Amino acid sequence: MGHLITVATCSLNQWALDFEGNLERILASIRIAKERGATLRVGPELEITGYGCLDHFLEGDTCLHSWEVLATILKAEEAQGIVCDIGMPVMHKNVIYNCRIIIYNGKILLIRPKMWMANNGNYRELRYFTPWMKHRETEDHYLPRIIQAVTGQAKVPFGDAVVSTVDTCIGVELCEELFTPASPHILMGLDGVEIFTNSSGSHHELRKLHTRVDLIKEATQKLGGIYLYANQQGCDGDRLYYDGCAMIAVNGHIVAQGSQFSLQDVEVITATVDLEDVRSHRATSSRSMQAAGANRYQRIEVEFSLSDESTASVVGIEDLVISTRRPEVRYHKPEEEIALGPACWLWDYLRRSRTQGYFLPLSGGIDSCATAVIVHSMCRLVAESAKKGDQAVISDARRIAGEAEGSEYVPIDPREFANRIFHTCYMGTENSSVETRNRATDLAVAIGSYHTDLNMDSLVTAVRNLFAFVTGHKPQFRAHGGSPAENLALQNIQARLRMVIAYLFAQLLPWVRGRQGGLLVLGSANVDESLRGYLTKYDCSSADVNPIGGISKTDLKKFIAYAQTTFDLPILESFLTAVPTAELEPITETYVQADEADMGMTYDELSVFGRIRKVEKCGPYSMFTKLVHEWGSFLSPAQVADKVKHFFFEYARNRHKMTTLTPSYHAEQYSPDDNRYDMRPFLYPSRFPWQFKKIDAAVATLPDRSTVHPAEAKEKMA
Incomplete structure (x- = not known):
């Protein structure tokens, strides 16, 4: 049968600075790995501290507590008789590094620092860590006394090396290093490394998993080898959801895959593989020639064999050929990702904030x-986990639902659970329609939320009269002859009062229902509206967290269509067919307020503008040159220019709103989230005179190639 080994990787729901909880989850994962016969276990990046500590990595306390946790792991019975790859920050010669600590039987074998840092988008690793630049070199690292007392070691190797067991060789790769053009696994593999561990802190983004899987498969497809990918899972305390999906690949094929979205705190993935499969895969002339001339890595030797003749008795004969199995990789559709990712994020946020539930202003819009x-999806996930007997989920649900200690309550009905922890409210005015009010009520009934319905006209009138009393001028809506300034101000009064009411109800509704604590207010501005600035600063878009703030309107519509059938919610059909409207202006015989008309662009166009601006890194002129080719068959150069200039003008003059944007679930690459993901100014020369003149000059020289009827243009842009 060759050299059979059982290896384990895991997804852990670690929380920044939760050293006690993180330790418990690490030890649980090692214990499960050993129970399944594994002799090698790898965990997520920076698992001792949690990945999202951010500037806390600069504090000496963070390194100190990491060593204290590691000392506990080294002494633990769970960590004996198994090689463990564990992540934490380490200060070496007064420089902070993002490291993996390879341990075995109470000893540290190697400290391997990260060499290539993630430093774009959501990541700022160079702010806290320094990359290890001495490739294939090691130095002595002198251990703190609390570790010396446990291991009996004064110093250990620190740097770029590999671990050599009796029967194979293990190399370490950290997250971003897989994504770099010259990944370390290539050189390590040519020097005889057969097993690669990758500890990651990779966040969820719609449609992103394909990239990750392709890179993991490619890592060993040409090279040969066993690749263990571990990832953080859950909300680490910020805007990101780390989506797990731990994997094991052998020779370019995924042989084991964990869940991408789960309420489990600890998920361990194991596979029994044959080292001989790697060796036979590598037996090619060209690979051998390159390997013969490869630079050598220092080998840290350990008297331990990952393979064992007793493996068969531990894992069972049916698992011995798992490395030859090629199960289909599981991918979620974007609609499913929206249903699952933000729901899991909301659950983590709710249980860790120790509040009593969520409050949502429910407008009747999509x-x-x-x-x-x-939130309904979150309640469904909680109910599913409760039915399976997940005691951690049941315990959290009891506390959040206000159950007394010793209660036997089990949240197996998502609608009943929603009625305890989810509160919705329709805040109508004279400008609201019967249709939106009915849709909001019907949806609340369908999902089981505790719903309230109110009219706030008296509040709006009071504010309006106060202004008139103080100034002697009474503002009017545009429909009643008012100016644009008056019209906008009157809309904003309604929007901002809704925010005030939302927080009042969120603080007091639990009290009304005989419970203690408060609710978290949910926002519901999508990524396109934020990008365009189509929201009122400090209105009901201002909330505690926003699960859809990184999702486009186009994807939200697809999600609602998916949920209509998957969650058996026929009421959602009426939301899909309704025209999006803020309902802040009076409805007349000739005018009904509509979002796309107000914005001067469609949601589909906004998605295109957002991607070109952020993902493709284009300013006004280069965006125009791209779109004049893409849209040239149905729009003239002048029409394209007008759309681009209008977008950039509105984006620039509303950019200041992003400074107060509610923290949102990150799901889209063109998110305008200020100072976290999108690092841009908020005061612009909003008419871009130089750039717009260059666009106008180009328009004057370009031919009109549009042949499509204007009625078909919108469909093509989508």
Whole structure:
């Protein structure tokens, strides 16, 4: 049968600075790995501290507590008789590194620092860590006394080396190093490393998993080898959801895959593989020639064999050929990702904030509808986990639902659980329609939320009269002859009062229901509206967290269509067919307020503008040159220019709103989230005179190639 080994990787729901909880989850994962016969276990990046500590990595306390946790692991019975790859920050010669600590039987074998840092988008690793630049070199690292007392070691190797067991060789790769053009696994593999561990802190983004899987498969497809990918899972305390999906690949094929979205705190993936499969895969002339001339790595030797003749008795004969199995990789559709990712994020946020539930202003429009359905999805996940007997989920649900200690309550009905922890409210005015009010009520009934319905006209009138009393001028809506300034101000009064009411109800509704504590307010502005600035600063888009703030309107519509059938919610059909409207202006015989008309662009166009601006890194002129080719068959150069200039003008003059944007679930690459993901100014020369003149000059020289009827243009842009 060759050299059979059982290896384990895991997804852990670690929480930044939760050293006690993180330790418990690490030890649980090692214990499960050993129970399944594994002799090698790898965990997520920076698992001792949690990946998202951010500037806390600069504090000496963070390194100190990491060593204290590691000392506990080294002494633990769980960590004996198994090689463990564990992540934490380490200060070496007064420089902070993001490291993996390889341990075995109470000893540290190697400290391997990260060499290539993630430093774009959501990541700022160079702010806290320094990359290890001495490739294939090691130095002595002198251990703190609390570790010396446990291991009996004064110093250990620190740097770029590999671990050599009796029967194979293990190399370490950290997260971003897999994504770099010259990944370390290539050189390590040519020097005889057969097993690669990758500890990651990789966040969820719609449609991103394909990239990760392709890179993991490619890592060993040409090279040969066993690749163990571990990842953080859950909300680490910020805007990101780390989506797990731990994997094991052999010779370019995924042989084991964990869940991408789960309420489990610890998920361990194991596989029994044959080292001889790697060796036979590598037996090619060209690979051998390159390997013969490869630079050598220092080998840290350990008197331990990962393979064991007793493996068969531990794992069972049916698992011995798992490395030859090629199960289909599981991918979620984007609609499913929206249903699951933000729902898991909301659950983590709710249970860790120790509040009593969520409050959502439910307008009857598709955005607040999508937010409500995501909470419904969360309740469904809680109910499913409870039915399976997940005691951690049941315990959290009892506390959040206000159950007394010793209660036997089990949240197996998502609608009943929602009625305890999810509160919705329709805040109507004279500008609201019967249709939106009925949709909000019907949706609340369908998902089981505790729903209230109110009219706030008296509040709006009071504020309006106060202004008139103080100034002697009474503002009017545009429909009643008012100026644009008056019209906008009157809309904003309604929007901002809704925020005030939302927080009042969120603080007091639990009290009304005989419970203690407060609720977290949910926002429901989508990524396109934020990008365009189509929201009122400090209105009901201002909330505690926003599960849809990184999701496009186009994707939200697809999600609602998916949820209509998957969650058996026929009421959602009426949300899909309704025209998006803020309902802040009076409805007349000739005018009904509509979002796309107000914005001067469609949601589909906004998605295109957002991607070109952020992902493709284009300013006004280069965006125009791209779109004049892409849209040239149905729009003239002048029309394209007008759309691009209008977008950039509105984006620039509303950019200041992003400074107060509610923290949102990150799901989209073109998110405008200020100072976290999108590092841009908030005061612009909003008419871009130089750039717009260059566009106008180009328009004057370009031919009109549009041949498509204007009625077909919108469909093509989508």
